[in-house]
Amino acid sequence: MNRRPSHSDRFSQGLRQVPMIVWLWLLWVLLWGATSAVVLVGGLLVAVGVVLLFPLPAVLPGGVPRPLRAGRLLVDLLTDLVKSGCTVAWQAVRHGRETPSAIVEVPLSVDSDLLMAAVARLTTMTPGTVVIEIDRRRKRLYVHALPVRDQRDIARRRSDVQAVERRVARAAGHHRGAEKPGPGPTRPDDTRRQSRGRES
Amino acid sequence: MTILYGATLAVIAAAGLLTLLRLVRGPLALDRIMALDVLVTMTIAATAVGAVARDDTTAIPVLVVLALLAFIGSVTAAHLVEKREGMR
Amino acid sequence: MTTVLNAVTAVLFPAGAAFCLLGALGLLRFPDTTSRLHAAAKAQTLGLLLVLVGAAAQMPGRHAPVLLLVALFQLFTAPISSQIIGRTAYRTAGLDRDLLLRDELADRLVRDGIPLPGHDRPQRDDDAER
Numbered sequence: 001m002n003r004r005p006s007h008s009d010r011f012s013q014g015l016r017q018v019p020m021i022v023w024l025w026l027l028w029v030l031l032w033g034a035t036s037a038v039v040l041v042g043g044l045l046v047a048v049g050v051v052l053l054f055p056l057p058a059v060l061p062g063g064v065p066r067p068l069r070a071g072r073l074l075v076d077l078l079t080d081l082v083k084s085g086c087t088v089a090w091q092a093v094r095h096g097r098e099t100p101s102a103i104v105e106v107p108l109s110v111d112s113d114l115l116m117a118a119v120a121r122l123t124t125m126t127p128g129t130v131v132i133e134i135d136r137r138r139k140r141l142y143v144h145a146l147p148v149r150d151q152r153d154i155a156r157r158r159s160d161v162q163a164v165e166r167r168v169a170r171a172a173g174h175h176r177g178a179e180k181p182g183p184g185p186t187r188p189d190d191t192r193r194q195s196r197g198r199e200s
Numbered sequence: 201m202t203i204l205y206g207a208t209l210a211v212i213a214a215a216g217l218l219t220l221l222r223l224v225r226g227p228l229a230l231d232r233i234m235a236l237d238v239l240v241t242m243t244i245a246a247t248a249v250g251a252v253a254r255d256d257t258t259a260i261p262v263l264v265v266l267a268l269l270a271f272i273g274s275v276t277a278a279h280l281v282e283k284r285e286g287m288r
Numbered sequence: 289m290t291t292v293l294n295a296v297t298a299v300l301f302p303a304g305a306a307f308c309l310l311g312a313l314g315l316l317r318f319p320d321t322t323s324r325l326h327a328a329a330k331a332q333t334l335g336l337l338l339v340l341v342g343a344a345a346q347m348p349g350r351h352a353p354v355l356l357l358v359a360l361f362q363l364f365t366a367p368i369s370s371q372i373i374g375r376t377a378y379r380t381a382g383l384d385r386d387l388l389l390r391d392e393l394a395d396r397l398v399r400d401g402i403p404l405p406g407h408d409r410p411q412r413d414d415d416a417e418r
Contacts, residue, residue: 030353031264069394085307085334090327092314101323105392124367127330130374133393142393144374145339154390204298206338208339211305215331218312222324230321230377234328237369238315241332241362242308248355249301257351263358269386271365278372 019034020056021047069171076167077122084128091147102148103132106161110169116141118172119165129157205253209246216242233277240270297342300350304338311335325370332366 021044028043029035091099110116113136120131120141133142145157216239223235244266247259311331318324340359344352376394385391 018311027357030357031261033350033354081334085330088314088330089307089310092310092317092327097317097319099318100389102389103391103393105396120371121364121367124329124371124374125333125363127326127334130325130329130377131371132322140396144322144325144378146323148389150389163403201294201298204301208301208305211302211309212339212406215305215308215312215335218309218316222312222315226404228321228377228380229322229372230380232372234321234324234373235315238311238328238331241336241366244358244362245304245308245336245339248358251372252297252343252346258349258353260347260354264361265352267327267358267365271361272370274369275372278369278376282379285376 017051021051024050066173067170069167069173073167073171077125080126080164085127088146095147099146100148101144101146102154102156102157104143104145104148104154104161106143106158106164108139108141108165110165111139115165115168115172119161119170122164122168125156125160129161202253205249208249209253212242212246212249216246229281230278233274233281237270237274240266293345293385296345300338300342300345304335304340304342307331307338308335322374325374325377329366329370332370333363336362 014163024047025043028046029039032039032043108116108119110119116134116136116139120134123129123141123143124131128146130144131141132144134140135142141161143157145154148154148157219235219238219242223239226232226235244263247263247266251257251259280287307332311327311329314327314330316326318327337359340362344355344359345346346377347355385394
């Protein structure tokens, strides 16, 4: 458990690149719009080459993504998109110049670059909210929100973003408190090794 | 269906005109960047509708390029604006 | 099958075009740059998404995935560019502070002793620059 030969370590690291390679390959074939042997083989070579030449840091720290929750996230996103899209459209037609807005500070509880980026992106994607500034260290988002009339609206916007955050955390398997300790000896100060052991 | 395509194109064209107005008027460089970005988006939408209406798929790969260029262009331009304002 | 696809297109095309138009209207009518971002984002994501999905429903199988790819790509990149433009707008005083009901970012900047952008040279704080 504690001593792992570097060979298999490298293998598991290579295995983690497979989804990326498959995605790039698919993209290549899709853009060519043909499935001849040259395109297939060339695409595979290009995909592997790109992954080898431009390695990305591993972004998913621990936590197992849950497809069902992710699907729920997508459905919620689409309904949010349409709903707030209509709100902003109505605002543009009805009030136009006198649209009240505010910049709201949203404290987050997730502590991972990837999840914070995801929350910020989803927030910006829905009309009516644009993330203006991200404070990574203090885990804060600063959100410009559009139809905001009073203090109650500000509080509601804040809790809206935090609801998105909870959904994202759940979809990525990061639900707080639900983290079960792995089968090996778990030391609280050594979480990095622990998550690595769980993956392979 | 032809009427539907025509109407859709007309509405998108009207939206494009309004965006052009903002592009001309926009007090800040950022407004113009944004308007250009939206204009490219509308070009993509109109091209897609046109491809369906004329049953001609030649322009489809162009859409991918347009989407890529619009993104890179507006991000770069926004960075330049920030740099320029910061020098003042 | 064709009827269903035709119906999908018949619904999605006008809806997408309408969102494009409303987005353009908002782009024209909203008072400051940051507010206009909201309108732009709407035309870019909702409008284009609906139109592209509607077009994909009419396309022969080979081209539909490319259109969906463009839609996906737009959905991913539009927030990034509007976030960058919004950040730049805030730092270069592209937003009308008098229109804001409340500005909690300014509150924090004042607490940290950082001069507000627009009054002084915009200053980068390192923790926000990630």
